[in-house]
Structure formats: structure tokens, C-alpha cells
Amino acid sequence: MIDIRGLYKRHGSLDILRDLSFSVEQGEVAAIIGPSGGGKSTLLRCINGLERFERGQIRVGDDILTADASAKTRSRLLGSIRKRVGFVFQQFNLFPHLDAIGNVIEAPVHVLGKSREAAIFEAEQLLGKVGLSDKLRSFSHELSGGQQQRVAIARALAMQPDVLLLDEPTSALDPLMASEVMSVIADLARGGQTMIVVTHQLCLVKAVASTVHVFAEGRRAEHGPTQAVFANPQHETTRAFLRKLSEG
């Protein structure tokens, strides 16, 4: 489904991703963990073109995005990729001038060309699924952080993405609200949604991830099935990181 080879990303004189390879199969829920600055979020943002990279390639389905693609090719590929890859931000980024329904139907109506009625019907279903049936007409400033993030997930799901990328979806939330959002993500995982989740929350990883990828200093230090990695971490970075997380 997603296959990344030899990705290099530099920011100024800082190497953020160094020869990174990574892949996700259909139905897989991949968790990316690791110390801050390891390139986790950057990888997600490269996949849907919010950031450029210097070398390597990203394949999403049949679309292959390379570092040296012309502007025209790049924008055509991104147009195609973004329709199939949903993104959930740490800071939610809800559209504050639209209510919950408005946020969810915006892209289906204006990007996919769905009728408003059909889009609203689906939006109500999705908002129901994330437990917000009573907040359909609320604006972001009327919602708690957890509620906002659930609207954001519904907004991403409305495009029926093949893959959902979640960039630290619970980091800006207090524990109670974080658990609301986690249970929504767990539901999605059970439903077979392919996902890549960048997170610091071990309980989220354990609850939803089928594979774990440990990033450190722009490289993938270790990866494998979740239980195997947690039961027997091979790499020193992994051990140190897991220790620190379970203490905190």
C-alpha cells in the first residue's frame, strides 16, 4: 500500500531523515515511536506532500512520488495521493468558520463533487461513529480538544481514505480526552482501516498497532510485530525509550 525507499530529508544543515525505508500493507496499523526529533512526523508529512524531500521515493498505491519530480508531475501525483491518504494533525486544525458538519462535508462536496445531501448524510454517520451526534452544529470554539480531534478524524474519514496518517493525535489532550480519541482510533483499527500513527503513548500502540517502528536520528532503528518488539527489544535506543516511557 505504502512503500518508501531511501528517503533523505534535510532541513538546513540538519539531516532529519537519512536513507529511510518503510512500508505498510493494507489493513496494517503501523505505530511509529521514538525520541523527539527522530523524523517521525516529518515522514508522515512527506507522504502527503506537506513537506518535500531531497532523495528517495514514496509509493502510494500506483503513484510514485520522487524527489526530482517536476512541479506539474508533483502536483498531479499529490492531487491523487491526498484524496486517498487522510491526515490527522496534533493541533486538530479544524476550520473555525465552519461547524462540525461543515468541516466534515467540505472536502467530499468540493473535492469529490458529492451532493450536499449525500455528504451531510455521511457526515452525520461519521460524527455518530466518533460519538458526536449531539455536536453536529457546533463550531470548534464550542468543542473540547478531544471533541475537536474526533471531528478532525471524521473529517479525514469522510474522504474514505485508503490510509489514515495520524500525527501525534493525542499529544495535545489531557488523559481523559486522549482516551476518548484512542477508543475511536481503536474502533477504526478493528474495522480494518489502514493507519500509520505517530505517537508517544504506549497504551495507544499496544491497543491498536500491529507493527511498531522505532525511529532514532532519522533512521529506523528497529521494527517488527508489536508484541515481539515490546517483549524483546533488540536495539539500545528502543530499550532506553521504552524504559523512559513506562516510567513517565
Place this chain on the structure above:
Amino acid sequence: MLGYRCSTTLGSPTPPGVPKRLRRGIVAQLFVLVMLGATLAPANVVAAPSPISVITPGHLVWGGDQEGGGPYVYPAEDDPSRVIGFEVELADKLAAYVGLRAAFFQGQWDKMPELLRTRKCDIVLNGYEWVPARLEMMEASIPYYVYGLQLLVRAEGDIRSWVDLEHDGPSGKRRVGVLGGSAAEKYVAGRLGGRVDIASYDGSTDAMREVETNKLDATVQDAPAAIFYRSRFPGLRAVEGPVGRGYYVVYARKGDTALVHALNEALSQLIERGELETLYRAYGIWDDAQRELYDIARAGKFYGYRAPAVEARTADGAESATRSVALGARKHGLDVLVAYGPILIQSAGLTLLLSCLSFPLAVMGGLLIALGRLYGPRWLRGALAMYVEFLRGTPVMLQLYFIFFFLPEIGIAVPAFSTAILGLSINYSAYESEIYRAGLMAVPRGQMEAALALGMSRMLALRRIIVPQAMRIVVPPVVNDFIALFKDTSVCSVVTLVELTKRFSVLSQSTQSTAELMLLTAVLYLLMSYPLSLLSRRLEIGLAPVAA
């Protein structure tokens, strides 16, 4: 008056009192304006069948500025939308003689030569002096009036002669007020330059009032104005007789010799038949100096200045005229409201129209400029930045002037009303673009990222997500600018539009009921701008707050 204004600005002047034309005129102008590119209509050049060529068939369009006041051209006291004055009557007579109908064209006095050159009017007939330098640019008729300059001082003051002016008063140099750009200004500068302080005014009566209220020591006015407004300024006294003899002539475009010949013939006839004398007696401005007109008429030619045959005297004690045109008593209080309220409201209508048409264009333009500067290609950003700096850095009056007086030089004639809308909206678009740029930049980056991540194109993201949020941010400053624009419409008087401020000045110059008119004008501006402030406040409250 609004209708009259608007139709004249179309380049097809009509006499006042044709309300249907008003609507059609405005609609036509709007239409012209909407058709981008068609805004620049071709110059209105129509050849009349007669050898005299005029810009509007059947009409002799004569230019003047009613702000100059009586007795030349000024608003009638019973109906301020109508102009009267000896030049109005003279224009009627001249036009009738050449088989045309006179149509008054309002323009700023000092811009008359430009208005003539750019074919906004056929002739200038408004106390314009015969000056050799002007003959290089315009054709002059024979004189229609021999004027002198009258020194006016406070009746109980210590100035008894021109010589007294040269000696400093109690507070230093004497201050002398004159009409800016007039012969009086040149005369005073020539005779007393350096020994007095000269203050120039836009109208004659402002300076007269300033003398009465002791802010000026004296004023030098063309004798007709001094005589005509005598009754309004009882505190003033004329000192010595008129000096500095000069001649009012009619100016026509360079090369319009057929018209000038016809006008000369008409003037000669009017003089010979005594019609001019009767007219001037009615206004109380006939004096012995005018006898020279008979010599000129008999010669049918005018060669310029010569020594005065008879020392000029003021018109005091002139023979009683069969008809008398004089000013009524100065109006006060509610009478002013009743007499001039309606016409001020009409002019406020033009102010409203100018603002309401140009501002939406400015806002649209500003938004496009801001988007271009933030999201456009590199070359466009540079070009737009220069555009904004240029327009913000030069006065709107200069820009209007450029459109109205310079573009016709290269074959693009823009009617006055369209010029005003175009000039104001272009100028304000520069300011609005800066507001929008700030507003767009204030929308958090994550908003664009979220929109892109949902598969939106940059364009769609701007239209659906970024601009609607920026709009909410910029409402207060934009409304603030709208209110500012209301007041800036007053510069449109340079392109011959009589909006509220110009109307105020015209009426104030000719009626002297300045305090009441000022109050009325201020109230009208407030009535127009205050609802906008309220609207702005409502929008601020009503719009959903933008949370990060």
C-alpha cells in the same frame, strides 16, 4: 443638481430639471464602468453641421465654477440647483446668437484651461482675464467686461489707502487675502510683494469674511465681486477706486477660430445694442470703464491693454437700472436648512453613490492583489508590490487628475463619474490589499495544510478556507477604510463632480451662511458614516470568532 452633474459628466450636458436623464445617465455610466475595458470610452468628438464645432450637438457648453460666487455664476437663492449670474445670462445670449443652447459645465476654476483642452467644454466664460501667456494655449474673444481690482478693508480700521498697506500694522506685516491664481494675486504680489503677507483663498468671500473678523487686514477683489457682496459685509469699506484694469474674455480651444469669430460678432452686437450695459446695470457692475467696450466693439478687434481713457470709478451712484439683480439678506438658522438642505442632501447622494460603487471594487481589487502577492508567481509579487507602493505613495487627487486630464491626451477619454469611481477604487485597492495581506497572514498555517491534506487545490483552499477566515479578521479595518473613503470622495471635485464638500463650499461662498451650512454638512457626513460603524460592530460580534 445631481442629475445635472451626472449628465454633464457624461459629456452630454443638459439643462437642469430633466430627472429622467439623471437615471439613464447614471445607469449608462454604471454600465460603462462594469464593462471592463469599455471604461475607457473613445473621446466624444462630434462634428456639428455648422462651421462651429462643439462637443455636444446643439449645445454650447460653457465652463465655470459656481464656487467663485456672485455676480458671475452662483446658485440661485430660491433654487440652489440652478445657477444664475451675469455670466449665465451672457452665455445664454451668446449661445442664442450662434444658434445653440447654452449648457453650464461645472469645473474647478483653476482647471478650466485643462477642461477646455480635453474637450469637457467648448468655452471658458468665468471671469478669466485676458493674459498674453494664455493665448498660446487658447483662443480669446474680445473682452466682455473691463474689470478693476478693489481694495477692501475694515470700515473702522486704520487703512485709508494702498500706501497704508505698505506700513506694518500693530502685529507686523499687513495680511492681504486674494483669490488664488487670480489677477488680484499677481497684482498684489507685483505691487506690494515682500512688504505684505499674501494669503490665497479658493473663493472671494472667504477672504472678505476674514477681513471682517480681523484675521486679514485687507483683501483685493475683482470689482464685480466687491460690489456684489457689499451688502453681505457691512463691516467692509472700499478704499480708493478700482486699480489694475484688466479684461474678462471668453476662451475657446486653440484652433476653434470659427467659434471665436462668431462669439466676437455676438459680443459686438450685444455691446452695440446696449444689451450688455443693461445686463451689467442689473447686477450693479456697470461703470465708466465699461465704455471702452464700445470702442472695442466698433473695432471688432482687441489688441490688448491701453492706457485708460477715463479714470475708473466705482459703480456707486450709477444710473438706476430697469432691472436689478441683487443678493437677498443673509439667511440664518432654520431658513438655511429649508433653503439649502435639499440640495446638500442631493450632493450627499452623489457622495454616497461614489463611495458605495468604488469601495466594493477596491475591496475586490485589494483581495486579488493580496492573494497575488502572497501566493502568486515571483514576477507577479514584485509587480504588485510596486503597484501598491506607487498608489499608496502618490495622492489620490493626482491619480484622478492623471485619468481625467492626461489619458485624453493619448486618446482615452474617461467621463468624470467613471474617473472618480476608477480613481478611488484603484487608490483604495492598494490600502485594502495591505489589510488583506495582514489578514491572510494571520490565518494559521495549519489551516492551509489541513485543506491541502484533504485533497483541495491551493486555489480551492484559498477560496473556501483561507479567504473566508481572513475576511472575518479584516472586517474592522476595512469598514474603517470605508468610512475614510466617504470623506475622501471630496477630492472628486477636481474632476468636476459636485459632491457634498464641494457643494458646501459653493453654497458657503455665495450665501455666507457658513456656520449653518457647515453644521448641516457635518451632520450629513455623520448620518452616512455612523450606520457603517454600527454595521462594523455588529459584524464583529456576529461573526464566529476565529480560534486557532
